[in-house]
Amino acid sequence: LGLRDITFVGLSIGGLIGQGLAAKRPDLLRALVLMDTAAQIGTAQMWQDRIGKIRADGLESIAAPTMERWFSPGFRAAGKDAPWSRMLARQPQEGYIACCEAIAGADLTASARSLDLPVQVIAGGHDGSTPPDLVRATADLIPGARFDLIEAAAHIPCVEAPGAHAAILSRFLKEIGHV
Numbered sequence: 805l806g807l808r809d810i811t812f813v814g815l816s817i818g819g820l821i822g823q824g825l826a827a828k829r830p831d832l833l834r835a836l837v838l839m840d841t842a843a844q845i846g847t848a849q850m851w852q853d854r855i856g857k858i859r860a861d862g863l864e865s866i867a868a869p870t871m872e873r874w875f876s877p878g879f880r881a882a883g884k885d886a887p888w889s890r891m892l893a894r895q896p897q898e899g900y901i902a903c904c905e906a907i908a909g910a911d912l913t914a915s916a917r918s919l920d921l922p923v924q925v926i927a928g929g930h931d932g933s934t935p936p937d938l939v940r941a942t943a944d945l946i947p948g949a950r951f952d953l954i955e956a957a958a959h960i961p962c963v964e965a966p967g968a969h970a971a972i973l974s975r976f977l978k979e980i981g982h983v
Contacts, residue, residue: 811982813837813973816933816959817903820845820910826923827915835922835980837973840934840959842942843916851908855901863900864893873932874959888963916945923949924976926969928957950976 810833814822819841826836857866870892871885879885892900923946927939936953943951952972957964 808832809834811835811837811977811980813839814841815839815962816841816845817907820907820912823912823916823919824910826919826921827912830919830921833921834982835924835976836919837924837926837976838939838942839926839961839969840928840931840939842934842938843912843945844910845907845934845938848908851904855904858897858901858904862893863895863897867893876928876930876956876958876964879958879964884964888960913945916942917947919946919949922976922980924972925949925951926961926972927951927953928959928961928964929953929955930958933959 808831812822812825812833812835814820814837816839819838822836822838823841823843826833854866867889871880871889874888875885923943925939925943925946927934927936929936931939940951940953943949954961954965954968954972956968962969
């Protein structure tokens with residue numbers, strides 16, 4: 805695409821992709837925003853167990869527990885997670901399984917320590933997929949990374965708390981001269 809001087813924003817598996825891109829092609833990036841992600845997410849066995857459950861019972865079988873990890877209790881109580889649950893259950897099963905396999909094999913701890921660009925890390929306070937302490941630990945690996953917590957949100961703060969998320973992102977983009 806001929807892109808250069810990019811600020812890559814990645815959520816969850818997208819954050820793993822962003823970390824890999826920053827490690828392998830730092831020439832393309834100006835900065836990196838990592839949201840509710842980590843250098844390593846869970847264990848390989850945890851992901852294999854999830855894959856087994858999906859193969860046995862389908863994606864719909866993991867929708868409810870996934871929504872519990874992705875969204876805060878208040879968001880779920882208001883039924884605001886319903887479209888996301890439907891989206892999860894309707895996506896191609898093999899594609900989701902392939903993503904699980906990729907996450908199971910990803911450990912970017914060593915490369916995170918060598919990143920040399922501005923990095924903003926954001927976590928939701930109720931995140932059950934990548935808990936705030938795990939996200940903060942990843943920020944601590946990256947030299948000079950800034951960490952912000954959005955207490956009222958879970959795994960997808962840009963959906964649950966768009967104003968707070970936009971404020972953090974806007975501040976970062978202004979600080980790095982990207983806006």
